[in-house]
Amino acid sequence: MDSETLSWSLFARYVPAYGKPIEGMDIALFRALPETIWFFFQEDRLLTASGTNVVGIGYDAHAVGNHSLPLGGNVLDWVESVTAVHPLGTFDGHPCCAVQAAADSDRREPGSDGFWTGVPDGFHWQPLREVIPTLDGDAGFLAGRALQILNWRRNNQFCGRCGTEMEPRADERAMACPKCGFLQYPRLSPAIIVAVTRGDALLLAHGNHFPAGMYSIVAGFVEPGETFEDCISREVQEEIGIRVKDIRYLSSQPWPFPDSLMVGFTAEWASGGIQVDGVEIGDAKWYTREAMPSIPGPHSIAGRIIRKWLNGPL
Numbered sequence: 290m291d292s293e294t295l296s297w298s299l300f301a302r303y304v305p306a307y308g309k310p311i312e313g314m315d316i317a318l319f320r321a322l323p324e325t326i327w328f329f330f331q332e333d334r335l336l337t338a339s340g341t342n343v344v345g346i347g348y349d350a351h352a353v354g355n356h357s358l359p360l361g362g363n364v365l366d367w368v369e370s371v372t373a374v375h376p377l378g379t380f381d382g383h384p385c386c387a388v389q390a391a392a393d394s395d396r397r398e399p400g401s402d403g404f405w406t407g408v409p410d411g412f413h414w415q416p417l418r419e420v421i422p423t424l425d426g427d428a429g430f431l432a433g434r435a436l437q438i439l440n441w442r443r444n445n446q447f448c449g450r451c452g453t454e455m456e457p458r459a460d461e462r463a464m465a466c467p468k469c470g471f472l473q474y475p476r477l478s479p480a481i482i483v484a485v486t487r488g489d490a491l492l493l494a495h496g497n498h499f500p501a502g503m504y505s506i507v508a509g510f511v512e513p514g515e516t517f518e519d520c521i522s523r524e525v526q527e528e529i530g531i532r533v534k535d536i537r538y539l540s541s542q543p544w545p546f547p548d549s550l551m552v553g554f555t556a557e558w559a560s561g562g563i564q565v566d567g568v569e570i571g572d573a574k575w576y577t578r579e580a581m582p583s584i585p586g587p588h589s590i591a592g593r594i595i596r597k598w599l600n601g602p603l
């Protein structure tokens with residue numbers, strides 16, 4: 290994604306489509322497809338080749354930022370156990386799929402090519418959280434989408450209402466209970482993130498789970514029944530002790546760990562003095578552009594909003 294902007298999109302090179310997940314013996318059909326791009330996961334680890342120069346690996350790969358994704362059906366031979374293939378649509382004109390392997394499933398026996406063991410040299414399983422900042426923006430969002438779909442499928446094998454085994458629907462991305470009809474769609478958890486300003490100062494807080502010395506803008510999950518504006522007012526008052534006004538929307542960013550949608554806003558200080566809750570927030574101050582603490586990196590919406598403010602009023 291462009292590091293200078295607050296607007297980006299999953300759909301720069303990706304065309305979405307729903308395909309019913311392929312399970313069981315039918316997975317073998319994908320072995321014959323040479324043009325498919327694979328978002329292949331073990332738990333939260335994505336299979337990538339480092340770098341974009343994949344000559345010498347001996348397998349096709351598709352460059353996405355500083356990494357390359359496996360291309361072609363032989364990727365399915367690299368692990369022992371593939372449970373499902375989820376068609377996602379097309380990326381750069383290639384069909385693309387999310388696929389999950391069991392943890393520690395690297396093949397140790399000869400594959401269908403007769404000799405293979407494990408993933409080829411040059412490919413690695415890397416935590417998506419570490420890989421995302423190095424991917425092209427839309428590739429990173431699509432990798433996040435793939436991981437969320439796989440986790441959603443894995444977490445909804447049985448009906449939460451009656452316990453019957455769930456089945457994927459043919460016409461939309463939903464798990465359905467054949468007994469009671471309960472439907473489960475991929476879950477999203479919206480969260481607000483807000484840059485509160487007072488004159489030329491920005492409110493930055495140190496969360497108790499942050500690295501030492503790092504400060505960021507206030508964030509929190511939306512609770513049932515709240516508007517975004519309600520959530521901002523409550524979170525800022527609970528965590529910092531002040532009231533805000535003039536709330537304006539800025540931008541949003543999906544965050545797949547595990548299923549957040551960060552929705553960014555600005556607000557103005559209205560009243561009250563800083564009094565942190567001491568539980569989630571250990572410290573908070575008004576910072577001017579001349580004396581800033583350590584802030585989050587530019588791949589997060591928090592880091593981007595703060596950097597935009599450093600360049601001028603939001």
Ligand SMILES: [Zn+2]
Pocket residue numbers: 448449450451452453466467468469470471
């Ligand atoms: Zn049910």
